[in-house]
Amino acid sequence: MVSKEMEVLQDYITQNNLKITKQRRAVLNAFLECENHVSAEELYKLVSEKEPKIGLATVYRTLALLTQSQLAHELDFGDGQKRYEHQFMHSHHDHMICTECGKIIEFTHPLIEKFQEEVAARNSFTITSHKLHLFGICSGCR
């Protein structure tokens, strides 16, 4: 069973004279199986179940690799640690973060994007990326 994500990783690895290892496979599989928006530490715990001897440093190094190969995307919700989300076949979106329960709702709004471009153009600014985070209380916590 080779997932399409594994193929992407294979491609990236062979194109860059790198090597596929059982640790990298384990990290990728755990990353794909787990909920979105994992931290390195959380992923480390998950991978450890399958690959007990793995080191935290390897998880960090593999997450960097996944980010470079576009399989993962780095996020920073301002809680002091980076989080990673699935990127493959996963188009751009923004986040609502419930400050009570930590729930994350993804959304996009075409008009928000449009007005971002507008205000950028007004300032002669060329957007390469953006982050929009709404913090608040979700329906379940109200």
Next chain:
Amino acid sequence: MVSKEMEVLQDYITQNNLKITKQRRAVLNAFLECENHVSAEELYKLVSEKEPKIGLATVYRTLALLTQSQLAHELDFGDGQKRYEHQFMHSHHDHMICTECGKIIEFTHPLIEKFQEEVAARNSFTITSHKLHLFGICSGCR
């Protein structure tokens, strides 16, 4: 010369059984004089000019105090350190960050805010705050 910001700090301090000190006054003054979006380290260097014996920890502690008393607002642009902006009489705005020169342009767009509320309502989510950061290249770096 007592600035309105100093009065706010005084109020907060007396209301909470705290004490005003020359270090706190020095940090506040340096914070008000310096450009917006300072990091703790930067502010520490500035304050050190006037108050050479001050410790970095005091700057951190005073920044926490300023944040609590609403004089400062904590920001995280994802570069690994917190930054602080003037908050007093300074209404909400978002940020464009030039990834070449670090320049920060502040902006607001009423329609963006409006559509944020709309998409939140659609998800039964109550917004308490938000962060919108546009990353890209400013006019001077193009």
Next chain:
DNA sequence: GTTGCTGCAAAGTGTTTGCACCCTG
């Protein structure tokens, strides 16, 4: 004179790096 504040150094947190050994290609 209490009680909070300071400076210092030590401890913390999340992440990165150096190194000797291991394993993939």
Next chain:
DNA sequence: CAGGGTGCAAACACTTTGCAGCAAC
């Protein structure tokens, strides 16, 4: 069998904390 990958521990950058002495009220 060469060169990259791994685990471990140490190093890192930023921030917080413990403590003894100090200063504001």
